[in-house]
Amino acid sequence: MLTGIALITDDVLALATFYADLLDAEVEGDASFAAVKVAGAGLAFFSKAGMEAMSPGSMAGAGHGGFTIEFNVDDVDARYERLVALGVRIAKPLTTQQWGRRSVWVRDPDGNIVNFYQDVAGQK
Numbered sequence: 001m002l003t004g005i006a007l008i009t010d011d012v013l014a015l016a017t018f019y020a021d022l023l024d025a026e027v028e029g030d031a032s033f034a035a036v037k038v039a040g041a042g043l044a045f046f047s048k049a050g051m052e053a054m055s056p057g058s059m060a061g062a063g064h065g066g067f068t069i070e071f072n073v074d075d076v077d078a079r080y081e082r083l084v085a086l087g088v089r090i091a092k093p094l095t096t097q098q099w100g101r102r103s104v105w106v107r108d109p110d111g112n113i114v115n116f117y118q119d120v121a122g123q124k
Contacts, residue, residue, distance in 0.1 A: 004043065007046075009046075009047065011109070012029070012032060012034050015108060018109055022106070022114065023036060023038055023071070024082075031047070033047070064110040064111050064112070065107075065111025066112070067112050067113075068113040069112060069113070070114075070115040070117060071116050072118065073117070074118065075118065077102075079104065083106060089106060090105070100120050103115050103116060104116050
């Protein structure tokens, strides 16, 4: 069972604050480790320096911007309006796919894609 994900970053508080703003949540933690509580799983942020201190060499070759994190929301159109109001850069505008998913993509400060989506009734 997946219980959470930790994003490794150079700027823990900036990335955690970005996600907290997107998710209308609070940041708990500091510049080394922070968390944002979301329904269903934990979203944590840890520093590259902290990873290296725990396991020297563990960050060798690690990159940024290489994953997509998805959030199922009740009203993706309303979420889109909120993202625009926050001034978040939209990577893919609201789109309804033929398989019945309506979504909008943004990029986090490290370049990862954040997908907010809603299943559209009758289009699966």
